Amino acid sequence: MANTITKIEWKLVKGFEGQYEVSNTGLIKSLRGTTERIMKPRRKKIIKKDGSVEDGYEELILSNKGVRYSKLVHRLVAEAFIPNPQIKPEVNHIDEDKGNNSVENLEWNTHEENSNHGTKNIRSANKQSMAVIGVDECGNIVEIHSSIRSAERLTGFGHSNISACSNGKIAKYKGLEWFKIDNEMFDLLVGQ
Numbered sequence: 001m002a003n004t005i006t007k008i009e010w011k012l013v014k015g016f017e018g019q020y021e022v023s024n025t026g027l028i029k030s031l032r033g034t035t036e037r038i039m040k041p042r043r044k045k046i047i048k049k050d051g052s053v054e055d056g057y058e059e060l061i062l063s064n065k066g067v068r069y070s071k072l073v074h075r076l077v078a079e080a081f082i083p084n085p086q087i088k089p090e091v092n093h094i095d096e097d098k099g100n101n102s103v104e105n106l107e108w109n110t111h112e113e114n115s116n117h118g119t120k121n122i123r124s125a126n127k128q129s130m131a132v133i134g135v136d137e138c139g140n141i142v143e144i145h146s147s148i149r150s151a152e153r154l155t156g157f158g159h160s161n162i163s164a165c166s167n168g169k170i171a172k173y174k175g176l177e178w179f180k181i182d183n184e185m186f187d188l189l190v191g192q
Contacts, residue, residue, distance in 0.1 A: 011080040025091035026101025134176035
C-alpha cells in the first residue's frame with residue numbers, strides 16, 4: 001500500500017483571526033508572540049458507566065482580548081475546511097477515533113446521524129443479544145435465555161435491570177444473580 005502524504009494547508013481560526021491558524025491535518029498554530037508555534041492539545045479522560053476510561057476529544061484554550069475559550073480541535077478543522085450548507089450542528093469522526101482530526105476524517109452531522117454512526121449501535125445490539133442466566137442463592141441456574149431481550153419478553157423482567165446486574169452495577173434482580181454467557185455455553189446448557 002502506497003503512503004500518501006497530505007499537503008498541509010493552513011487557515012485562520014474564525015473569531016481569532018491573526019492569532020491562531022488551523023491545518024487540514026488537525027494542527028493548531030499560535031501566531032501570538034515573537035515566534036509561531038504548534039500548540040499541544042489536551043484530551044480529557046472520560047469515565048464510562050462501566051468504570052472504564054476512554055480518551056475524550058482534543059481541546060485547546062485559545063484567548064482573544066484577555067478572554068479564554070475552550071475549543072475542540074475537530075470542530076475548528078471542520079469550521080475552517082468543511083462547508084456546512086445544511087447548517088448541521090455536530091462534527092463526526094468518521095473512523096470513530098477522537099484523536100484523528102484530519103479533515104478527511106470529519107463530517108458535519110445532525111445529532112441523530114452522529115448517534116447512529118459507526119459501531120455504537122452494533123456494539124449495543126451485540127451486548128443485548130448475549131445469552132443470560134439467572135442463578136439463585138444456592139448456585140442453581142433458574143433462568144436461561146438466549147438474550148436479555150428474550151428474558152424480558154418471557155419473564156416480564158426489565159432488561160435494563162438484568163443488564164445492570166450482569167454488569168455488576170447491582171447485586172441481584174428479582175432474587176437472582178444474572179450473568180452473560182456466550183452462545184457456546186448457552187447451547188451446552190439447553191442441550192443443543
